[in-house]
Amino acid sequence: MKVIICGAGQVGWQIARQLSGERNDVTVVDSNADLVRRATDTLDVQGIAGFASYPDVLERAGARDADMVIAATHSDEVNMVTCQVAHSVFAVPRKIARLRAQSYLTAIYSDLYRRDHLPIDVVISPEREVAEAALRRLAAPTAFDTEMFLEGQVQLLGIQLDEDCPVLNTPLRQLTDLFSTLRAIVVGVRRAGNLFAPEPGDQLYDGDQIYVSTHVDDTARTLEIFGKPFTRQERIVILGGGNVGLAVARALEGRAERVRSKVIEKSRAAAERAADALERTVVLHGDGLDMELLSEAGIDRADAILAVTDDDKTNLLASVRAKSAGCKMAIALVNDPTLLPLMEPLNVDAYINPRATTVSSILRHIRHGRVRGVYSIGDGEAEVIEAQVLSTSPIAGQAIRDIDFPEGVLVAAVQKGGKVVRPTGGTRIDEGDVIVVFSLAADVPEVERLFQVSIDFF
Template sequence: MRAIVCGAGRVGYGIARTLAREGNAVTVVDWSAELIEKVTTDLDVRGVVGHGSHPDVLERAGAGEADLIVAVTYSDETNMVACQVAHSLFETPMKIARVRAQNYLDPAWSDLFNTGNLPIDVVISPELEVGRAILQRVETPGAFNTAVFSGGRVQLLGLRLDEHSPVAGSTTEQLMELFPDLRLAVVGVQREKTLFIPEMTDPLLAGDDVYVVTESKQVRRILDIFGRDSEKARRVVVIGGGNIGLYVARALERAGGVKVRLIERDKAQAEAAADKLKRTVVLYGDALDTKLLKEAGVQDAELVVCVTNDDKVNMLSAVMSKREGAERTLSLINERTFEGLRKPLGIDVLIDPRAATVSTILQHIRRGRITGLQSLGGGQAEAVEGIALKTSPLVGKSIDALDLPDGVALGAVVREGEVILPCDEGRVRENDRVLLFCNKALIPKVEHLFRVSLDYF
């Protein structure tokens, strides 16, 4: 596949890196010669210096032969115009744009992004993607990672084992013997810096990050068995009143039964947040002020969500909140070098907005009938859900003995609302949704399992 990525910032770099590693021909466009030099030095990609929406720049980038354009510059308008130019002048088949301003995404203007107006196939809003990721963590407070598949019927949970975990030292085989009716599949384990797919006889050790696939109705029980069960947060403090903070606070208001307080250090933004929120108490001030944190009630909060635009403020306010008595903390980070500080600082969950955005974009880029995707383990692995078409090598194979490549594990099969796990009997049928967990390097092989052959047409 030939792809153009407009924007060499964090998201653009992540998309270009992923596509290049999978053997695609990638050209990155950015007005910054410095960023282009970095991306072409680090990655096996071609770089073009220039404005991503200018026709001559896109022509130099090879838009006439490109299969895909992903516009993720810092300017919404540049991203939208780049897609329009690619469509009108170069007939680029697939066009994806990052749009951050919520005004463009208002349902009142739902017809804006279509072929007759702005021909953008997929519009990605980082704030909405991150907001949804945060709300998923709120729903499953005992997990450090969670992803929903098949319309909410299946969940993938990331569970951290400590020395107090009831299952530490047990194998998956022993778990299934102890709880015969337990519906789960252990698909991955990250031990120190290595992520691998365990055998049924491999012990799960204290310190492991364990990835489990289960039916959504069994989530609470699995959290309890793994010693990670926690009550859903009823008192939440949100630090940061930008788009993400507002999205989370509004969603919690709609959910009901949650007492929300929000801290914002910019006076105008705090006033705007107070106008837009109905039942949230908005406090104006610095979240690094202990007195203000206490006024917001972090000492009684089950969850503190730190989503300012400053990584250091997010991490420090999370640490301070935990010190004052907050039960759990979630911090937004943009700089990956900070990921290693999560455990030493005692922060429960870190969310990288770039990872959330990249996962969503990759879901639409992947070849075949991919319906869901989640990047895991710092990008070492992916959970990929796809539809098994008539020509898929999976169709007709026994579910409990699929011949999958080494480094690929079956999470679940969903058929007409029924969730089938690897321990169940049966065979994969045409149009089944199949959830696979795989090491990053094996993505091309997984794509092949869902790819449409010419015979299908």
């Protein structure tokens, strides 16, 4: 597949890394020559320095025979014009644009992106993706990472194991026997910085980070089994009243169960906008690092602080202060991946990586076959892929134990006729089933091949 990625920032670079690693023909375009040079020096990609929306720049990037354009520059307008030029001048079949401004995303203006107006096939909104990720974190407060699959029936949980975890030093196959009715599977383990797909005989140790796929009805029990008792969040302090914080506060107001939330915003104008938009949420104007203001927000009684300002260091420091003042849990928005190793020593419970959420959204629309969902784990180390099985897929009609999956791949869940079943070696994969698989990055191309249809399907 020939792909042009416009924008060589964090998101563009990560997408380029993943697609070039899968032997796609990738060209990166950015007006910053240094960013283009970084991409071409470290990745197997071509680079063009120039403005992505200029027709001559896209032509030099190979737009005449490109299969897809991904517009992920820092400017919404450049991304929109890039897609228009790619369509009108070069007839590029698929165009994805990252748009930040909420005005462009309002549902009543959705007709704007039709082919006869602005021909954008997929619009990605980082702020919406991050807000949804924050709400998922709050729904499973003791997990450091979480994502939903199979129409919300299956949840992926990232769990940090501590010394008081009751199932340490127990082979995974024995856990299956001990909890035979539990619809949960350990699909990934990160140990000493190395992520791998575990074997049935592997054991879990103190300090491991594990990824567990579980039916949503079994989430609380799964967390409890791995030493993380489920607690309901009733009092939440949100630091940052911008698009992300406002979206989270609105969602919390709309919940059936009562959640008392307060928003702290440093900008007076943003605080006033948030106060006007929210009905039951208290909005406080001031610096979230100010202990007096945190005390006024009741941080000592809060179940969680959600720090989602546009400054990583503010988010981390505010999380540390909140925890030291008695807040039970801290979730921080962290853009810079080099700061993530600080999470554990700083006692920050969970993080949200906007780059990872945006990359996952874009990958969902790039993967071949009937792929319906993709979630990128860590720094692109692995993917969890949800896909529908077609009649001519190589895995159709086979039991899981007979499918030639690579070593770094595990089946996490299977949906048959709308019902989720816990996969075993004898589970047969049939046409129409939807399956969720965990795959290390190096094995993703092979997973895609197993989901693809053969040529006679057409």
